[in-house]
Amino acid sequence: MNLPNNYTHTTTTKLPHLPQISNRTGPAPAAAAAQACAACKYQRRRCAPDCPLAPFFPADRTKEFVNAHKLFGVGNIVKILKKVPQHERQNAMGSVIFEANVRARDPVGVAIV
Numbered sequence: 878m879n880l881p882n883n884y885t886h887t888t889t890t891k892l893p894h895l896p897q898i899s900n901r902t903g904p905a906p907a908a909a910a911a912q913a914c915a916a917c918k919y920q921r922r923r924c925a926p927d928c929p930l931a932p933f934f935p936a937d938r939t940k941e942f943v944n945a946h947k948l949f950g951v952g953n954i955v956k957i958l959k960k961v962p963q964h965e966r967q968n969a970m971g972s973v974i975f976e977a978n979v980r981a982r983d984p985v986g987v988a989i990v
């Protein structure tokens with residue numbers, strides 16, 4: 878070590894702290910799991926990007942989903958979605974959710990107008 882005494886090399890103490898980049902190649906991105914729709918969250922499964930229920934039961938609509946699930950069952954809701962043409966799905970699911978909510982509120986009177 879033959880450095881002069883007054884030589885102060887400040888940069889050596891201040892190495893740029895690189896962010897830790899994990900090289901894990903896990904198949905499940907955390908973001909997708911966090912955005913699971915109410916249906917998938919309720920069933921504790923991964924919400925696929927093409928999840929048929931995601932557009933109608935966003936993550937904050939758990940109650941609506943539970944009502945619809947109790948009345949129709951997930952399998953039947955998916956069946957309805959598959960039968961109904963794309964442009965009418967919003968209306969069909971609106972009816973499903975409406976009926977389920979009304980029946981949850983009043984199991985005897987139901988939504989007969």
Ligand SMILES: [Zn+2]
Pocket residue numbers: 913914915916917918923924925928929930931
């Ligand atoms: Zn989903």
